[in-house]
Amino acid sequence: MTKTSFLKRDEAVGFAILALIIFIVFPLMLDDFRLNLFGKYLTYAFVAVGLVLCWGAGGILSLGQGVFFGLGGYCMAMFLKLEASTPEATAIQSTPGIPDFMDWNQISALPIWWQPFNSFGFTVLAILAVPALFSLIIGFAMFRRRVGGVYFAIITQAIAAIATILIVGQQGYTGGVNGITDLRTLMGWDIRPDSAKTALYFVNAVLLFACLFIAMAIRKSKFGRVLVAMRDAEDRVRFSGYDVASFKIFIFCVGAMMASVGGAMFTLQVGFMSPTIVGIVPSIEMVIFCAVGGRHSLLGAVYGALLVNWARTTLSESFPELWLFGLGGLFIAVVLAFPNGLAGLYDDYVKPRLKLSRRNHAAKPSNPQLAE
């Protein structure tokens, strides 16, 4: 194995199993509709991975990840919307060539901040740079003044609330409560048919693994160790001469960028972007994906995002009233009964037995469900 210097044996096995599940098992087992749904769940996993870095490793609980998810999603949606709003396609509008919702809101020219989104290069840059800049400003203002913990959570939640109200209120520029819908093609490639959704699923999976490797690299580096030390004894790290705020700002930016990439992929996979995905409720649900998987486990976060969303779809299809009870119960159970999530359960109950059986039958292959 070439990666042994980077990943321990357990971790490599964990990655391999996750790759097996995502790249082979799901595409073989699920029909196109379900695979598309799982593609959507994968986009949430980006946020969960970012949260493992921020919250699990750094101790920074952001309840505004939906905002970053939305920033990425809206950047992508703006590009796709402009591509869909050619003068020919919008000939019946009073001003052809601008997005339909602008026309409905009596706006007769494309706003200046929409114009750069005609370029795909700019859009990709914006998906990474806008959330980074935004989180930099928030992080700089908060962490420099040593605001953390609960206050940070409340203020990020307020920011999520502001973002939703702003998007819904500025209907002419953002599509309002319906969001940006009716997206058609990406650089001429139709994103609506099932084949495109399947292709996007694989793009998602590849990008997610890229994020996982970046996150793993961050955690393994000296930076990652300082981060954990900071979470557990911030003052000691500060007194040792580290600039605690810069570490926090950096990791918060990384988490925001991952969320944003997830949001952009969400827009592509689902074909729309709306403020319901930005607000307080989805933002805090993103935290539960991470908490269920295990706040300290990168791979766990992916499983958490997939499992919770899958449970939501299944439960709300068959018992719509039960889902909120289930989700609420999950929040409470995860906090009270198993604070380290699925990964914690695996570490506590499955791993010791595996070690035992490995010691007893050294040659017997093991098949752990979850690993980190």
Next chain:
Amino acid sequence: MFSGYSLPELGAIFAMQGFAGLILFSVFVLMALGLAIIFGQMGVINMAHGEFMILGAYVTYLVSQAFATYAPALFGAYFFVAMVLAFCASGLLGMFVEWAIIRHLYKRPLDTLLATWGLSLILQQSFRSLFGAREVGVTIPSWMMGSLPLTDLIEVPINGIFVMVLALGISAAVYVMMFKSGWGRQVRAVTQNRTMAGAVGIDTERTDRLTFGIGCGVAGIAGAAFTMIGSTGPTSGQAYIVDTFLVVVFGGAASLLGTIASAFSISQAQSILEFFLSGSMAKVITLLVVVGILMLRPQGLFSIKLRK
């Protein structure tokens, strides 16, 4: 934005919007008082606070229905019965929640936040199953209807005045309880130094439970007052939770006076801006300014010096 209005008109606008702001202020104060006890004094994040308030509102709704059916002669007085029952219902539920969930999490505030969010989802769905998804309204007793004309241009609604008086009365009661009574001294002692408070003979567990219960009970009263100016739905509580937390944080978490001052400034700013801008922009600007100030001054308007 001021062009097109004459000076007396502007004065009347500010007075009327200011009064609308005062009603909003009363709602904020009532909601924030409970939170100021729970979050400000105990340091517990209760995301289900809005749902405790809605529980009080539903209790008021049930009581008004019961009075209308069984004692129509006494209908004018039902609100006072409802208020007491709302306090008891929310308070008892709060004490149960403290026993079942919160007491395990005092050392992990962020986890309390998640657990109480889960609780709020469960309560919301319970309300929806019990009372239906549609909003319910109560019939306001006749003495609370109508409005008082102050000048030719300015009129104030009576139910608004009532809610305001209630807010002030309960603020005073909470102040006396927190800062003048033996129980309040115990609460503050436990918050500031749990171990030492226990060592001098305060039953810290009992104090915690009672404090949480009373905070939730005050939220229940807020809910009862809420029915006098708006209708109640299963998710109404969630709409207020962010504002309420901002009010408490903005005021300085441990300061009761700060909470009232921040509720006043936020509600006035929002309601005066609302007249000149759209409602959503008024809210966005108010919240942005609050968040901005909090970034510059994280300890809030009024801070109490504490050794941490």
